[in-house]
Amino acid sequence: MRLGYAPTAGFETLAAILAAVEHDSPNVTVIASELFSAEVPGRVLAGELDVGLALHPEPTRGVRSEPLRKEPHVLLVSQRHRLAGADPIPLAGLANETLLLFPRELARAYYDSIVAACEQAGFQPRVEAFSDPPPQAMLARLQAGHEVGLPPASLGLHAAAAQPGLIARRIVEPEIVAEWSILWSERARSAAITRFLESARRCAEENGWLASPVALSA
Numbered sequence: 001m002r003l004g005y006a007p008t009a010g011f012e013t014l015a016a017i018l019a020a021v022e023h024d025s026p027n028v029t030v031i032a033s034e035l036f037s038a039e040v041p042g043r044v045l046a047g048e049l050d051v052g053l054a055l056h057p058e059p060t061r062g063v064r065s066e067p068l069r070k071e072p073h074v075l076l077v078s079q080r081h082r083l084a085g086a087d088p089i090p091l092a093g094l095a096n097e098t099l100l101l102f103p104r105e106l107a108r109a110y111y112d113s114i115v116a117a118c119e120q121a122g123f124q125p126r127v128e129a130f131s132d133p134p135p136q137a138m139l140a141r142l143q144a145g146h147e148v149g150l151p152p153a154s155l156g157l158h159a160a161a162a163q164p165g166l167i168a169r170r171i172v173e174p175e176i177v178a179e180w181s182i183l184w185s186e187r188a189r190s191a192a193i194t195r196f197l198e199s200a201r202r203c204a205e206e207n208g209w210l211a212s213p214v215a216l217s218a
Helices: 007-011 013-024 037-045 108-120 133-145 152-161 192-206
Strands: 003-004 030-034 051-055 063-072 073-077 098-101 124-127 166-172 177-185
Touching: 003 007, 003 037, 007 051, 007 133, 007 152, 013 192, 030 063, 030 152, 037 063, 037 098, 037 108, 037 177, 051 192, 063 073, 063 152, 063 192, 073 133, 098 108, 098 133, 133 152, 133 166, 152 166
Parallel strands: 003 030, 003 051, 098 124
Antiparallel strands: 051 177, 063 177, 073 166
16 A cells, blocks of 8 residues: 655544554555645645545545644744743734644645634735755754744644653634645545555544543643
């Protein structure tokens, strides 16, 4: 099975799905490749991937997509940042901050969902598009600088626990929700793909991934 996944899936989501697949289909070997969300539908359509895991994938003719997980975004900042002591933080509180994001073309719908939430909160975000956007590089940038990050909670909470100097805080008014989807081709439906999808759905159900995002503890 050839699986393409967006980078932030590697902090929690991917491992849970692969464990479910291994439990259900121990003879299936999954070859996983890290791609940006905008790349995944096209690779699935071209037959280069059997399944994909992407954030807010854009609709693509010939590719089926199914929501798999919803999770809140968190604010990720240096512990020296002025907002590090507040929790929760209204999104409008970021109006004067520089938001460190990936270039829009790497995940257009995902990027737009973050900007739209900021506009709903009453401001146009000042964005610094990080030209080298792997998560670990972005975490180092947040530790060293004055920008703020808005990653999905699975990445933000992991980073805050593992990286000295980083703090994760809840975002409210409005809460921003990241939506992961699993993708596969309408044309290629092998027994292995069917089993993979079944395992992924079971994983999502057992972990409550499609329930309303759970409020993060302080």
